[in-house]
Amino acid sequence: MPFQPVKFYQTGTFTVGNRLLALEQRSVQANMQRTNSLNSGHRACQGCGEALGARYAIDAAMRASNKQLIAANATGCLEVFSTPYPETSWQIPWIHSLFGNTAAVATGIAAALRVKGRREVRVIAQGGDGGTTDIGFGCLSGMFERNDDVLYICYDNEAYMNTGVQRSSATPPAARTATTMPVGPEPGNVFGQGKNVAQIAMAHNIPYVATATVADLHDLEYKVNRAMGMHGARYIHIFVPCPLGWGAASNDTIRLARLARETGLFAVYEAEHGEVTSVSKIRKRVPVEDYLKLQRRFAHLFGKTPALETIARIQAMADKNIRKFGLLEQGGQ
Amino acid sequence: MDKPFAITLDVGSSLANHTGSWRTSRPLYVDSLPPCNNACPAGENIQGWLFHAEAGDYEAAWRVLVQDNPLPAVMGRICYHPCETSCNRGQFDSAVGINSVERFLGDEAIKQGWKFAVPDKASGKKVLIVGAGPSGLSTAYHLVRLGHQVVIFDAGPLAGGMMRFGIPKYRLPRDVLDAEIKRILDMGVMLKLNTRVDNILDTMKSGGFDAAFLAVGAHIGKRAHIPAGSAAKVLDAVGVLHSMEGEEKPMLGRRVVVYGGGNTAIDVARTAKRLGATESIIVYRRTREKMPAHDFEVEEALQEGILIKWLSTIKQVSDEGALTIEKMVLDDKGFPQPTGEFETLESDSLVLALGQDVDLSLLNGVPGLEIKDGIVQVMPNMMTGHPGIFAGGDMVPSERTVTVGVGHGKKAARNIDAWLRGGEYAAAPKHELAAYEKLNPWYYSDAPKIMRPMLEVVRRQSTFDEVQGGLDETSAQFEARRCMSCGNCFECDNCYGVCPDNAVIKLGPGKRFEFNYDYCKGCGICVSECPCGAIKMVPEDV
């Protein structure tokens, strides 16, 4: 959401709340009555970006749907840390079926609700990047193509975290994972073609596609809200840093998400019916090193002899995003 | 619902799992000392009053402000605002216009007629204050708030001290000064004007005072030994500025030379210009960089057409007023050294602005006092060597500014109060400084500083109208909102929002937050993402 300085508000909408803003301009997370859809006591690691992203998104969806919400969840960290018997952290009707079928399960729920005439109850499917871009991709694409009334949310932490940090198709080049070790002539993950599921979602011409990060709460909530205001297949891809998997400090989760955006490595935008409708501009552009250096998965790039060429290639990816999506303000540097 | 065993669970049941046990360090809310507060000579809680101004609650803001400083409208005009110099926002874009907001609040208070509250419990103690300048007035104000009875004696015809007799009207309009003094007097302070104290001990005894605070200022202009013809018109700056307040304005002539490099020199030169001098020239020994006057004042003077001769000393004044000037050079230590090169400068009058001395005659015969370099030495509690006699302002060793004087007043009042009660005032320990590095400035919106409007130069050259205007409400509020609230929670809800474990409890507007250590895993995101550095991590003792 583009920042709108109606009047100057000290932090504008950059912070979670802002006592100077009108209540309706504050985030859902600022509200004392927020649902805490994913409640305390879950077993996510310290500083888990996915736990944060899930609460942000689902709380926002709960508000948007007036608490008439059902969620289907793919196997993955989010599912495991939230519902180990005998405790669940969810406060909403929630189902976990399998790793790769979440979009389809959600389709089924939506179909059941439709047949029962319960239009007011809305359906969300959610999963990790693995559950979305890899194993669940078929079901996801099918759901898109049928334009089922489901909002699918992918929490992208760029690897299979739950099984111990293996590479997924969302793992960035050069990143170390358990299956792309920093050894050999091309250490870390390969520079592949990439698999940009948000763009693929757009290619399905579904009503709404958006990307977001946990560093940009108002933007994230706005997008969830916007998506919830529509029917049909919708997709939101949320960037959620993983301290454990990325080898980052647990307190750096939001900083990393912010840097991913500010470097241009992760483009934040929204699209309707296959066309980009808005782009979140970079506020203070930074070189990719600022982002990479905070993560041990990229540590091999900054050894005794820094892998300048590799870093330059990653920078080129960021630059390309900046060009492609127009991530800089007019006249920005 | 007939739930299948283990597969289907009751919502929210994870509350039974206290993840707080994972923690190795815990977050704590702290209130650190914002650099502005730290720098304020009057000890104002600047961040504290800006907080209310941000929300548009100007009266609350003003009330927090006047807990420390009873003269905000004056301060908002003449304070040299070291707060702004050290303001963290200066490292982000430019310092918060603290002084502008203070002035706005001060003016607003006058406009709205806000009054000081007076305590209903009287201590029964009576304190004499000598001097109704900033320091004396401030002490009086704070003592009254502490329940004491206060009487001020001042030798002059009007209260205000240097604020009236040292600072020109164009910087501090007198109605503003009068209003703020009146508000203090309205608290029940008795003011005796035109009353010189010749012997402090006698006065205390006869008046039945339990303690005294001396703040007579420094009103005696320093004279340099410049050989001058008997007809030469050589005046001193304090005298000139003082007479501006009388019926008879000083006669300075068309070419006025001011000798000195402090703020007083600038004030006199600018005053001379306004009185009609075609040329008002400042002669100063060193360079602009070395000049003690504040640069913005120098700048304003130059704008008004004041000329400044740098690296020049006055050696001699002839009867006709011709000044012999010697050119100087700076040595490697930055001291001016004579060159032996001379020139002549014509003048109708020469005003010496070389500093002021204190009139210490009232202290004659007081035992125990220590006087050094013409000023009274005081202990850290502002008490002189004589028990019960305290002193402050320009007559004690310190920087001579109104704000420092006001600060002395607060400090002295607290110590006098303690002394009167037979105890000792112990200041609360200072909080850790909220350094810029502790902030997460990402969260602050970009917002360039709003400058106050300035009177156009022509009117500055011919009238005593106030040079610097104030901000209107919108701009003042904008400026207040630029404050980053360094080191003090401003309820932005970030911690409440960013905790992945919902381990932050929001207590409601104005009540801030609390950690729920049952669930806090100690990830530290709240600390990193607190914009103002009001949370810190401390190791958990295991």
Next chain:
Amino acid sequence: MLKQCEGSHAVASAVAMCRPEVICAYPISPQTHIVEGLGEMVKSGNLAPCEFINVESEFAAMSVAIGASAAGARSYTATASQGLLFMVEAVYNASGLGLPIVMTVANRAIGAPINIWNDHSDSMSQRDCGWIQLFAENNQEALDLHIQAFRLGEELSLPVMVCMDGFILTHAYERVDIPAQEQVDSYLPAFVPRQILDPAEPVSIGAMVGPEAFTEVRYLAHAKQMQALELIPQHAAEFKQIFGRDSGGLVRPYRCEDAETIVVALGSVLGTLKDTIDEMRDAGHKVGVLGIVSFRPFPLLAVREVLKNARRVVVLEKSLAVGIGGIVATDVRMALSGLHLHGYTVIAGLGGRAITKASLHKMLERAVKDELEHLTFLDLDHNLINRHLEREKQKRRSGPMAENMLRDVGVVAARIA
């Protein structure tokens, strides 16, 4: 109402009368006609309210059914063979979650080599998946079992597979008695889910369960199937009251009372077997047939009761547990624990090979003389096998076995669908 129609059509009509709310399907022979029929009914508005969803895979089909069922909708799908295998993960999941989905399996062989014709390999591969598995002998029973399946599944909160032989039943035109809607309605009450995803009463379904409770969860799954053993005969009895015919139940013995030799089998082959047995009875052999309707839960006691006085049992099955032999046979043997009678396993009808009366006669005649091998492949072409084995002995890389054998038969590529 009596009607001459295709098996698939009969099943589609029955399913429609059960008022399913969500049907999802992905095409695979020989299941196609069933869902095509239902799709048309939904599209035309004759089956309403109902959502018919064309999914992108069987995995999605079962997953959609899972979601729909968890949200309280009566859900149905159908598949076969490769399709069933493709959805396996979700098949297990549906039963694990206790969702009463009904699925038709139009039984078909599993490749490679790919083969579209009938046998029971597909549903047998899922015998441990936690679903109830009912096998239909003919189209009437296929129709009836679907009605019973919804009733049973929903009462127990367990999914039910109705297995019917692909092509042999699905594509066969037979006369069936299509019940009236009122009859079905009086037999099958509205679906009241045990657990439901509903904002009014939120729950978390599908928790992760560790060693501390997993065994108990599995035990309970088993206990539920044991409950089904009691319910199935009750439901069959009720069914008879309303519909006036015997359908379903656990087992169906035919001329077993005094039989010395009893053949155990499932599905449509029972018809041929009964004819064969009749002829053998006429020839003086004391033979009988035991049809198993409920393969899961497996009615150990009922089977034992029928077999206990026989001298030998021949299990004829359309599936092969490669490396050991019979699948049904193993279960039957369980039922006979402690009883001493000869047991034979006959693998027949794989990949659509016709099971003829002649072959059955030949086989049974040897069986009654106890001349049968313990594991017999009915009508196995020994020449073909021997030639291939010979070839393999000579040359390690002898090429694809199936192709070689077909070349021997002389119809390369002629029968690959």
